[in-house]
Amino acid sequence: MGTPVGVVGDDALADVLRDAGVAVERGSDGAVPKADRVVAVGEDAVATVARAEGDPLVLPVAAGRGVRSVPRDTAVAAVSGLADARIETHPVLHVTMPDGTVEQAFWDVTLVTADAARISEFTIASTADRIGQFRADGVVIATAAGSPGYAHRVDGPILAPSNQAVVAPIAPFATDPDHWVLPVDGLSASIERDEATVELLVDNRVSRHVSYQESITISLGSSVRTAVVDESQSRFE
Template structure:
């Protein structure tokens, strides 16, 4: 049966692969198997693999447009083709807070007001320049993988895999807001008004609140390698 393939996010698919003759190691209770190849089913599973230690080759299955994902029905054939897969490399965001807390995001990082109909003010900067300051419900910083998601719904472009990020205001006060595409390393976002509770979301998980004057700094973490096979779908369709 060969070297085991880890499966995260779908026990039913693990059974399908095993019935097809694939040696399988399941991820349990959110854990990521210590295998060289991992089938990650769904966006949450891909993000879990990105946060884990190790450098497996990841086959995304039913994981949205952000990565070249394989339909669930084609997963067994795709696993059989992994030996000949092309590899795409996706950056991971290392998100550092002022208290020393560090988290990792594969898709995006968002600062957003916790209460509906409340607005705050945000600054986005790089290591060399202040990029923009604006009043809005929030701001999203998305990797290329995350760019087809929420960042695109609020007006950002879709990026090919790269070490760049999309920065997009959420419901800005301005009628013609800017959006930016910038290198990931050295970005920061801060809260400029003490008017509303602002939450930090890391891949849609609420991490903590961000106080007035507090800054969230972003750098590059260890990248994720994803497999591209004949069954992989386009990111742009």
């Protein structure tokens, strides 16, 4: 049977792996199993494992291109190949709120107006420079893992694994908006106009409202190790 493999996000797949002779450990009450290797099924499961304590080797299944996931129907073969897997490393972001509390993000951080047909104004800055100021519906700051997601749908590029981020305005007022690829550590985003309610989303979870003249700051947290096996899909196709 070997060392147990944790499974998060799909009890049916856990049963398939067990039927194939894989020792499986499931978390209870949504907890991540204390296993050296964890199969994470879907984007939410990958983010859950990334935010949890520990340093397992994560096999993403049906979780998008950013983490080179494997199709669900190849998961048994992929688990069998974990011993020979190549490892990619992805950062977890610490997002510091205006009140000093900290949340964690794996895919992206988004500021967006909550009201239809309303725009706001945003400033993006680093520890060394002011990057840009623009009027838009919002702005998304995506990790390399998150870059093929919403950031790409608003014309941001797809990044290879790194500690850089894609910063992309959402429905900007300008006809030729800038997009930036920047070191993620020390980035900040602030609200410059008191015209609309702005929501903060962390990995697509609504966190809170961010008010006029308030800002969020992003820093690097821990890293997540993901497995790349023969069944892993390309990030760029």
